[in-house]
Amino acid sequence: MSAETKEREPLFSQKNLKLVTKPLNLNNPITVQVLGICSALAVTAKLKPAIVMGISVMVVLAASNVVISLLRKGIPSRIRIIVQLVVIATMVILVDQVLKAFVYDISKQLSVFVGLIITNCIIMGRLEAFAMSNKPWPAFLDGIGNAAGYSLILIIVAFFRELFGSGTLFGLQVIPQSFYELGYKNNGLMILPPMALITLGVIIWVQRYKNRELIEK
Amino acid sequence: MQELFNIFIKSIFIDNMVFAYFLGMCSYIAVSKTVKTSVGLGMAVVFVMGITVPVNYLINEYILKPGALSWLGAQFKDVDLSFLSFIIFIAVIASMVQLVEMIVEKFSPALYASLGIFLPLIAVNCAILGGSLFMQERDYQTVWQATSFGLGSGLGWFLAIVGIAAIREKIRYSNVPPALRGLGITFILTGLMGIAFMSFLGIKL
Numbered sequence: 001m002s003a004e005t006k007e008r009e010p011l012f013s014q015k016n017l018k019l020v021t022k023p024l025n026l027n028n029p030i031t032v033q034v035l036g037i038c039s040a041l042a043v044t045a046k047l048k049p050a051i052v053m054g055i056s057v058m059v060v061l062a063a064s065n066v067v068i069s070l071l072r073k074g075i076p077s078r079i080r081i082i083v084q085l086v087v088i089a090t091m092v093i094l095v096d097q098v099l100k101a102f103v104y105d106i107s108k109q110l111s112v113f114v115g116l117i118i119t120n121c122i123i124m125g126r127l128e129a130f131a132m133s134n135k136p137w138p139a140f141l142d143g144i145g146n147a148a149g150y151s152l153i154l155i156i157v158a159f160f161r162e163l164f165g166s167g168t169l170f171g172l173q174v175i176p177q178s179f180y181e182l183g184y185k186n187n188g189l190m191i192l193p194p195m196a197l198i199t200l201g202v203i204i205w206v207q208r209y210k211n212r213e214l215i216e217k
Numbered sequence: 218m219q220e221l222f223n224i225f226i227k228s229i230f231i232d233n234m235v236f237a238y239f240l241g242m243c244s245y246i247a248v249s250k251t252v253k254t255s256v257g258l259g260m261a262v263v264f265v266m267g268i269t270v271p272v273n274y275l276i277n278e279y280i281l282k283p284g285a286l287s288w289l290g291a292q293f294k295d296v297d298l299s300f301l302s303f304i305i306f307i308a309v310i311a312s313m314v315q316l317v318e319m320i321v322e323k324f325s326p327a328l329y330a331s332l333g334i335f336l337p338l339i340a341v342n343c344a345i346l347g348g349s350l351f352m353q354e355r356d357y358q359t360v361w362q363a364t365s366f367g368l369g370s371g372l373g374w375f376l377a378i379v380g381i382a383a384i385r386e387k388i389r390y391s392n393v394p395p396a397l398r399g400l401g402i403t404f405i406l407t408g409l410m411g412i413a414f415m416s417f418l419g420i421k422l
């Protein structure tokens with residue numbers, strides 16, 4: 001390979017930066033790659049759990065990307081799925097125990113969805129597509145970038161749902177009391193699960209409208 | 218008996234895996250282009266959930282739960298292995314899927330031909346692991362309750378994927394705004410189906 005003869009790439013070269021920025025929009029894991037929707041929506045009724053979930057996914061994805069990337073030459077391809085699952089499950093257990101120890105109430109709200117990070121397709125997908133064929137540092141950046149793209153969508157959905165559903169952001173009231181006195185009501189529908197799907201559908205609509213090349217034929 | 222039936226109905230309609238908890242969305246979106254393939258995947262999910270949830274229930278009850286190991290002797294009664302549950306559950310699911318695949322291949326080649334390609338996909342379907350984790354959280358009393366919960370959730374998932382596949386087959390002939398085509402409209406449709414399913418919330422069981 002020519003990569004070894006080439007001089008060392010700087011840590012934040014153009015190519016590496018792209019790994020972080022591209023998943024934020026044009027290659028977003030949720031809206032474009034269609035990965036990791038499973039756990040994405042259930043935690044978006046309020047902003048706080050959405051952010052905690054985003055951070056947890058980021059830690060798990062970056063860490064398991066690095067581990068798999070370090071091990072990539074030693075894993076026989078026939079049993080790679082099991083190896084990947086074990087690495088992911090270990091990371092998720094660590095994150096779960098940390099959440100239980102430090103932010104117990106949020107960990108109760110997230111309930112089974114922390115455990116479901118294991119089967120979150122975004123993690124398996126990135127391990128298969130990227131970490132198995134790349135060096136640890138790009139794999140780390142790829143993990144951070146994809147998890148950031150994932151969190152971004154989570155936060156946008158949670159922002160709208162909490163704002164219109166409860167009139168609050170991070171639990172603080174943002175819609176002034178005078179609005180309520182004039183007859184404004186919180187839209188209870190936004191709290192219900194189906195509205196998360198519809199909000200995401202609208203986000204995809206807006207994104208594809210802006211980036212025409214993403215439109216499906 | 219009636220209680221088992223209640224759990225069954227509740228997990229199909231009210232606590233539907235897709236519409237209430239968004240589980241298994243990845244394969245739900247990816248495999249729902251035609252009714253035929255979605256029926257295959259749906260059946261495989263019902264099958265695997267009906268097996269893994271009771272198996273994981275027994276493991277949770279006799280190995281993982283705080284105090285579950287007391288059948289080994291008095292000195293084990295304080296052991297709490299519940300932090301291992303994620304890794305054990307996923308290992309059980311992955312190996313069960315392998316086992317089911319081998320058994321089906323051996324004894325019913327016809328069923329294997331229709332389910333076969335979907336079985337490996339299922340190991341990483343969130344609905345399956347979700348079923349086991351919900352089973353643990355809700356603390357079912359007997360293994361039969363866990364079984365009826367597993368089968369019911371699988372069936373709910375089956376209904377959802379077949380429903381969306383049927384709608385997607387028809388919507389191909391409609392004039393959807395270009396930017397909404399494909400993924401966008403599927404999410405919105407799922408949301409609308411979810412709202413329709415919420416009408417079951419009124420059922421008192």
